[in-house]
Amino acid sequence: MQKFDVIIVGGGPIGIACGLEAKKQGLSFLIIEKGPIVNSLFNYPINMQFFSSSEKLEIDDIPFISKEAKPKRNEALEYYRRIVTSNQLNIHLFEKVTKVVKSDGSFSITTDKNQYVSKNIVVATGFYDIPNNLGVPGEDLPKVSHYYKDPHFYASQKLAVIGASNSAIDAALECYRKGADVSLIIRGLEVGQRVKYWVRPDIINRIEEGSIKAYYNAQVKEIKPTQLLIDTPDGPLTLENDFVLALTGYMPNFEFLEKLGIQLSLDEKRLPSYDPKTMESNIEGLYLAGVICGGMETHKWFIENSRIHAPIIMKSIKTKAE
CATH class of the missing domain: 3.50.50.60 (FAD/NAD(P)-binding domain)
Structure with missing residues (x-):
């Protein structure tokens, strides 16, 4: 030994x-x-x-x-x-x-x-x-990942990115630029303050122009094979969805x-x-x-x-x- x-x-x-x-x-x-x-x-x-x-x-x-x-x-x-x-x-x-x-x-x-x-x-x-799990039904579906690698995989797909930190924002921007239809699900009031200072204005501009749809004060309630159910201040919403990146830390x-x-x-x-x-x-x-x-x-x-x-x-x- x-x-x-x-x-x-x-x-x-x-x-x-x-x-x-x-x-x-x-x-x-x-x-x-x-x-x-x-x-x-x-x-x-x-x-x-x-x-x-x-x-x-x-x-x-x-x-x-x-x-x-x-x-x-x-x-x-x-x-x-x-x-x-x-x-x-x-x-x-x-x-x-x-x-x-x-x-x-x-x-x-x-x-x-x-x-x-x-x-x-x-x-x-x-x-x-x-990973910090969401703890919601459907989180174990194959379309859900807590790790993000390459934006090419999500091209031409309806992608939901959950989170507001650097990893989530980077993924949302990269996948959008490779042709994904990106929805950003954010639990808080805004994009995270710790997001890289040269990236934060980029994501805010993409959200404001409508290129990326952001849902603030939102919580995922259930993940289904072709849909994502979320709670928002305006009530429950059902989003058409192909993949989920749960980048919640x-x-x-x-x-x-x-x-x-x-x-x-x-x-x-x-x-x-x-x-x-x-x-x-x-x-x-x-x-x-x-x-x-x-x-x-x-x-x-x-x-x-x-x-x-x-x-x-x-x-x-x-x-x-x-």
């Missing part, structure tokens, strides 16, 4: 940053990722452009050069992949952690492929794997955190317990890194402000080992 100073669960940008820092500190480490390198970024829409500029997405002061100030998905994939390969980081891909048990000061980690022992664990699993894997023994706040935020000075959770030797630290507040932590977690964590591990 292989033994390490630290095992990092999650091979996204912050997990990679933790691996780089562990290597600098002379710690034996392994990154375990259930999908490809930066799995969550790989599953982003093909044409996605980041809100942050390239230098804010850099890790370990490795320059990120992009064609535009704000890079796109394919550029980020190239950047993080090259970091992993050129630094020869010890990473196991397409391997899923299934069980973690702590005994005698060490962690036994079981995956679907192997078993390991480590003195410390870093959980950097992000939040993109579990995502959440961390709280079940996994609870199985690890990490304490979560009892309110709707479900904030995990950790010491901000070390990023160590209520379980000694178990650290949290990246967006997962924000619980349901998934907008609180992102690459540019959580990349500092890596040196904080590895310094704590190194100090305890001395």
Whole structure:
């Protein structure tokens, strides 16, 4: 059974940053990722452009050069992949952690492929794997998706996009421009204020000119094979519909955190317990890194402000080992 100073669960940008820092500190480490390198970024829409500029997405002061100030998905994939390969980081891909048990000061980690022992664990699993479900009849129909990839698929189709955040607005605009008949279902009064500042005027203009139909203060009540039933301030409406993109956000894997023994706040935020000075959770030797630290507040932590977690964590591990 292989033994390490630290095992990092999650091979996204912050997990990679933790691996780089562990290597600098002379710690034996392994990154375990259930999908490809930066799995969550790989599953982003093909044409996605980041809100942050390239230098804010850099890790370990490795320059990120992009064609535009704000890079796109394919550029980020190239950047993080090259970091992993050129630094020869010890990473196991397409391997899923299934069980973690702590005994005698060490962690036994079981995956679907192997078993390991480590003195410390870093959980950097992000939040993109579990969608916030609508909880309405018909949500399990094949025409409904919580993930958006390519606008070509929806060309010449009646598409309902549910949500008002960046992902929903990007999808609505891209699909409209590929010939989809787009309806935007928004629970609140307006397009989300956090929508990228260069995109928000675009969607508002398309709505005002009638190219995209927006329903504000609206709630989906039922999804049928060829229709969508919604409640609006003007009463119930039935929309003819071919596909639904329910882009209502995502959440961390709280079940996994609870199985690890990490304490979560009892309110709707479900904030995990950790010491901000070390990023160590209520379980000694178990650290949290990246967006997962924000619980349901998934907008609180992102690459540019959580990349500092890596040196904080590895310094704590190194100090305890001395």
